[in-house]
Amino acid sequence: MAQGNIVDAGDVLIVGAGLAGLFTALKLAPRPVTVLAGAPIGDGASSAWAQGGIAAAIEAGDTAESHAADTIAAGAGTVDEEAALSIAREAAIRIEDLLRLGVPFDRDIEGKLAVGREAAHSHRRIVHVKGDQAGKAIMQALVAAVRATPSIRVMEGLSAYELAIENGRAAGVFARPAHAATAPQPLLIKARAVVLASGGVGQLFAV
Ligand SMILES: Cc1cc2nc3c(=O)[nH]c(=O)nc-3n(C[C@H](O)[C@H](O)[C@H](O)COP(=O)(O)OP(=O)(O)OC[C@H]3O[C@@H](n4cnc5c(N)ncnc54)[C@H](O)[C@@H]3O)c2cc1C
Incomplete structure (x- = not known):
């Protein structure tokens, strides 16, 4: 895998900013974490739709x-x-x-x-x-709490497309702008631990 820019996310990288990702980030505070989300947090997550x-x-x-x-x-x-x-x-x-x-x-x-x-x-x-309105209200509360928590860094508009593996262990993810079909300059986001909170199993299937 060709490497372009490298970002060090530190201890923990959480992929996904739905209920699972944001709740995990808040539970880990004050440990520094980075949350990666394809859309602005609060958007693009099934969690806000749960009725x-x-x-x-x-x-x-x-x-x-x-x-x-x-x-x-x-x-x-x-x-x-x-x-x-x-x-x-x-x-x-x-x-x-x-x-x-x-x-x-x-x-x-x-x-x-x-x-x-x-x-x-x-x-x-x-x-x-x-x-x-449970999902909407829960997401509003979580987004506000995450925005107010200094230990949580949010990277929005980036989509992870591959795990970075070092010595047989997840060492981060490769990401690209969420709406780009190709990644001329891959972005490697490194972390000591990676949490996948990117939503349901539906994402495993192309159709
Ligand atoms: C219409 C509807 C009604 C529902 N009603 C209920 C209900 O009443 N009760 C109930 O318990 N459950 C309900 N559910 C199910 C519930 O919403 C989900 O189980 C729950 O929200 C999943 O949360 P999550 O954080 O795992 O995923 P999501 O909320 O889907 O969040 C996934 C996150 O991952 C991000 N992401 C995905 N892929 C990538 C990637 N490659 N790179 C970076 N980021 C990525 C997304 O942008 C998003 O931020 C409902 C779902 C829907 C759609």
Whole structure:
């Protein structure tokens, strides 16, 4: 691979600025991180489109084990059970993180988080923001927090197209302007650790 410009991103490079990438960057603060995004942060991410809300076992009598069991049953053989349980166990704590970041989840008349029962869930466990605006509100809160966090450097408008490998380990990524078809002068962004948070598995397929 021909090398053009080289940028040293330091410790951690996060590829992607959706909910996963921005949340990871905030969790790592004050450790310096660089977030690379194909679009300005807040744009170009599925996260802002999420409308239905987030599931978490927060209602009295509900448990993470029940949440995981519902998930495994609904997945009909496609769910990694250990992953489902681990995610269900963290869900309530992550909702608290988002509340601390200012996400205005809907409340009931007593001021408690309002939870809805939907789809295959056996308990009321979906939190929303103004009905259908959870993704938009979460992204607004995360973008504001990231912009206000000095340890997070954001590189926008750059698309990673290949991992840089040194001694069998990821040592960064090669990137180019997001809307360029070719890269006459490749940009190598080096880092000691690379986090891929570039969205869903759909990106693995050309069609
Ligand atoms: C219409 C809609 C409704 C949804 N509703 C819900 C819901 O109600 N509840 C729910 O839990 N989930 C819902 N989802 C799913 C949810 O939005 C996603 O699972 C979640 O947002 C994924 O977050 P992410 O950070 O992994 O990816 P994304 O938010 O997609 O972010 C990916 C980031 O990676 C960047 N990127 C991608 N490729 C590159 C590259 N090569 N180089 C540099 N940057 C790159 C993008 O620019 C973007 O910043 C919905 C999704 C959609 C589209």
